[in-house]
Amino acid sequence: MGKKDAAVPRGREVLKLARPLAGIKRLLNHDPFISDLAALLTDVKPVIYIDIEDSHWPYLSDLCEKLRLKYVFPEGLHPEVTNPHNLFHLRPGKKHIIIGKEAGKVEKAARYWTRLGSVPWGIALGYPECCVKHYTGWKKDTTDPDIMRHIYMNTRRKDELSFKLNNTWNLYSQSRNSLKETSDFRKMDSLNPSGLQFVQVISWHPCSYDCRKSLAAADKIYDFMLHYVPEHAALLKKRLSKPVVMLDKYHFVAFNGFIDGRTLYHAGTAEPRTLIGDGVNAIIARLSKPHTREGVSRIDIPALISALGEPKAFTLNFTAEKGK
Numbered sequence: 371m372g373k374k375d376a377a378v379p380r381g382r383e384v385l386k387l388a389r390p391l392a393g394i395k396r397l398l399n400h401d402p403f404i405s406d407l408a409a410l411l412t413d414v415k416p417v418i419y420i421d422i423e424d425s426h427w428p429y430l431s432d433l434c435e436k437l438r439l440k441y442v443f444p445e446g447l448h449p450e451v452t453n454p455h456n457l458f459h460l461r462p463g464k465k466h467i468i469i470g471k472e473a474g475k476v477e478k479a480a481r482y483w484t485r486l487g488s489v490p491w492g493i494a495l496g497y498p499e500c501c502v503k504h505y506t507g508w509k510k511d512t513t514d515p516d517i518m519r520h521i522y523m524n525t526r527r528k529d530e531l532s533f534k535l536n537n538t539w540n541l542y543s544q545s546r547n548s549l550k551e552t553s554d555f556r557k558m559d560s561l562n563p564s565g566l567q568f569v570q571v572i573s574w575h576p577c578s579y580d581c582r583k584s585l586a587a588a589d590k591i592y593d594f595m596l597h598y599v600p601e602h603a604a605l606l607k608k609r610l611s612k613p614v615v616m617l618d619k620y621h622f623v624a625f626n627g628f629i630d631g632r633t634l635y636h637a638g639t640a641e642p643r644t645l646i647g648d649g650v651n652a653i654i655a656r657l658s659k660p661h662t663r664e665g666v667s668r669i670d671i672p673a674l675i676s677a678l679g680e681p682k683a684f685t686l687n688f689t690a691e692k693g694k
């Protein structure tokens with residue numbers, strides 16, 4: 371980055387900016403992910419919260435200096451607490467950091483750090499209150515189904531959803547951290563070598579897919595991306611504008627296609643790869659009827675849902691802006 375270029379860790383995506391941002395011409399799409407950085411710089415989020423390796427610090431401290439961001443290491447404020455939420459991805463040696471434009475807001479968030487997942491913590495991070503309350507309510511009631519099914523049930527207009535709220539890739543915070551879930555998460559992560567959790571516009575789970583506050587925040591974040599990293603913005607839109615047939619968070623199928631009425635038109639399945647087995651793939655192959663000579667097939671959605679059995683599948687049609 372500029373004359374003080376920090377080394378790029380292996381396998382990390384570098385985003386070339388279309389126009390300089392405080393003298394910065396390239397960003398790593400990692401710690402912070404561009405969706406989080408965009409949320410911070412557009413004031414959608416007063417602070418962002420990440421965990422970093424020591425080797426990442428030269429890059430991150432340089433970024434904070436150039437963008438005049440304040441930060442705090444909350445573990446220093448709460449020496450009696452380590453890993454307060456038992457986060458499975460937080461390996462020994464990683465450090466928590468809270469970053470923001472204003473020192474007062476950074477310090478306020480740091481006070482709630484011991485209560486990760488609580489309502490005050492979510493609100494300090496700038497997530498819409500309706501979404502925070504919905505998420506924390508889901509998290510407490512372990513008999514509840516997956517958060518995505520929950521959000522879907524809470525959505526009034528289900529026919530066309532914005533790709534900007536597509537949270538199917540964002541799996542960290544959908545896990546309840548059981549051994550089985552941790553194992554499933556790792557399996558799914560390994561099936562998607564390009565990574566999972568950075569393929570998102572918003573980094574939180576909305577209360578519904580038509581939540582006005584989340585949609586307004588997503589517009590701001592996405593507009594920032596269009597301005598500074600238009601190629602990345604276009605790629606995100608392409609990857610997220612998909613119809614998804616969902617059984618649960620580790621078992622779903624995203625399609626290259628669209629939904630019209632009760633028919634799913636598709637030219638094959640899309641990323642992310644999930645833990646669905648050969649049985650589901652065979653059902654999709656059996657129910658896919660040729661539609662055009664160019665390789666587009668059509669599936670009758672009620673027939674697919676019926677064939678998939680339990681848990682009853684549902685469709686998330688993130689194609690509202692497709693082709694626009």
Ligand SMILES: [Zn+2]
Nearest residue numbers: 500501577581
């Ligand atoms: Zn909401």
